[in-house]
Amino acid sequence: MITYNLGIRFSPLEGIVRGTIPFGTTWQVRGESGAGKSTLGFQFLMQGLRQGESAVYVACDEPATRVREDMNFFGFSTEPYEQEGKLVLVDTYESSDPRVLCIKDRGDSQEFLYILTRIVRQMPRPCRLILDSLTSLSAVYSTKAFISLIQDKNRLLRDPEVVIMDIYLKSTLEEAGMYALTNAYDVCLDLLFPDEKGGVPQRSLRIHKLRTSGYDPRPFPCFIKQGVGLVVDKEFYVR
Template identity: 25%
Template sequence: MEDYRISTGVRGLDLMLRGGLIPGRVYLVKGAPGTGKTTLGMHFAMAGVLNGENVLYITLEEPGINIRKDFSKLGFDVNNPSFTLIDATPTTEHYVLIEDYFEKFAKNLNKLTESIEEEYKIRRYSRVVIDPISMLKVAATTEAEYRRSFLAFVKVMAKLKATVMLISEIEKSDIEEYLVDGVIELKLIESGDELVRLLKIKKFRGSGFDHRIRRYSLTDRGMIVHYGDDGS
């Protein structure tokens, strides 16, 4: 069905996307630290869990134990058996225990791609979150090497028919924005004596979308994108 969409887990963003994301494609969420990128990634992951899907979440920066603790407080079902969290962080108190995951998933983008393919042989995942992909860009020896690896990654994800959300802290991205199917940007700006959070969709292949910049909030229930005129 051509018009079939899947939810991001954030109602206001789904409305901006005219119903949600097109499944089986790769999307980029970019923004500075503290803008709520991981929160959006977790909303996307949990929307899959609620829909009865198997979800793979790979963390390359924030220790998995912190992610489970923080998001369980927000009411996210992070201990659901359909949700697989792989901690591939390079530095942690438990580094010895997760070193194997770091070597498999975080050494470079090629290793990550191969390891995801291996995970698919064990369990079929329909959604994948990589948080953040920028860690692997920094690890690349050359820009050309990273470009080749990223193109191969996108092709493999298409073959697996996974819907992928990549999180990036590099605000000026190049090859990622060119090759992915959609780009969502989060910004945090000063307005008078307050900080304002703004979201915009920069790219969304295969569909029309809301081009307006919308305010969003991070609350004790997660992310809320204020889509309506009533502030909802």
């Protein structure tokens, strides 16, 4: 088994990564619909909060109030962390919930970057920032403008005590655009449905890219467990 010593503690990667993935890195998660991308984002957020870190969750696909309901239903209670100021939910829709901060015009890149930067700078450190899903945001920009937005976001928010996780549907951009987008990240994770068992697609997690340390590039089977998130079979290749 590979020795695991992660600066950013995240259980799905234990046993797959050698060495340390530090704060100050940018992460990209890609996957098909239903592969578990949002669940992985919830898990990344909650594991940080439970370790005393802070978190910002930007809801791009649905209202943040519904995201809160989804997390609570899954077994991730957000209210204590929101009350402590450790968790902030951000909406890219209009919201009447006073606990939710809003980016009212998702098509205004300057507003998006200004509000997001202001929120993250006010959070206790260390902080995890999750944006789910940027596929929705990409629909209101040209490919060139969207890639520029992501590059600017990562540059403005890069901080030795902040980690950024951006979540995408696999087919967000065409191949050339997706390749250019991948260059904006230090860590790239793929959630796959490569095999079927009894006619049911079997999820796998694969590290596609990791700049900071060594890793096992093979796909590892995983499943979703209520109240936990993705559980990865780290022993799959040694049995």
